[in-house]
Amino acid sequence: MARPAKVTKKSRDPLPFSDVVRLAIPNKGRIAAPIMDLVEKSGLHLAESGSERRLITRTLDPHVEILFARPVDIPEYVANGAADLGITGHDMVIERQSDVEELLDLQFGKAKLVLAVHEDSGITSVKQLKGKKVATEFPVITRTYFAKKNIDVEIVQVGGACEATPYLGIADAIIDLSSSGTTLKTNRLKVIEEVLITSTNLIANKDSLKKKRDKIDEIHLALESVIRARGQCYLMMNVKRASLDSVKKVLPGLSGPTVMDVASSEGLVAVHAVVSEERVYTLINQLRRAGAKDILVMAIQRMIR
Secondary structure, eight states: OOOOOOOOOOOOOOOOOOOOEEEEOOOOOOHHHHHHHHHHHHHOOOOOOOGOOSEEESSSSSSSEEEOOOOHHHHHHHHTTSSEEEEEEEEHHHHTTTEEEEEOSSSOOOOEEEEEEEESSSOOOOGTTTTOOOSOOOOOHHHHHHHHHTTOEEEEHHHHGGGGHHHHHHHSEEEEEEESSSHHHHHEEEEEEEEEEOOOEEEEOOOHHHHHHHHHHHHHHHHHHHHTTTTEEEEEEEGGGGGHHHHHOOOOOOOEOOOOOOOOOTOOOEEEEEEEEEHHHHHHHHHHHHHHEEEEEEEOOOOOO
């Protein structure tokens, strides 16, 4: 008599790439850490961490994986389908001239691409740069900018420390990113014009949007919900019904407070509201004076409208 086949528990086999949404995020740079934090808070927890993390890393969702790449390469990876989604700067998308869909402004990494000259140069307008040298890490954007103004300049492409080039005599002007303006001031540079405003965006491959729309929408909503929750907190309190109107006048909220009956002989109602974190400090005392008690302040991880 034949023995029954032994059933063994199989480890999870990788899904075909056609069934997986690959999200490309920066492997380094100033926006890498906040992007990783955003991804984790959205629920896309990495299955591998630390020294185990590879170029392409699985998440706890078997249908989503992470590709770590240079920010400048991400737009092209998404455009050619190596990744379905990517997170990178709007400036990178424009510089690489990548044919992608920009889905969501993640509202960090905000900066301006500016045209600046040394404060002692005597240059006060763009027209004075005709025939002069302009140093930049963004040759495509720079070329397009001056072409639209019909001004011929010599573009000097640099890989970093762009702000030092006027002092070193390498260039007469620069086009570079500035977030606070501190670096420009330190190097005695003044802004002539703003070229581009940029921030960190979620971008998508156009074919993937058609073929993997449901999963992409799910990831989009998860990231957006974390962004909506930033700077917000959840207030819960008990209020005597007689004081409810006074509390409502004090309490702001996204759509007004939620009021629920409480099983109590004191005639209490529970009041819940989402408020800005920056208002909580003064709001607590105002609420107590209006008649609220048992006030709880809770952090919000995600918020979906």
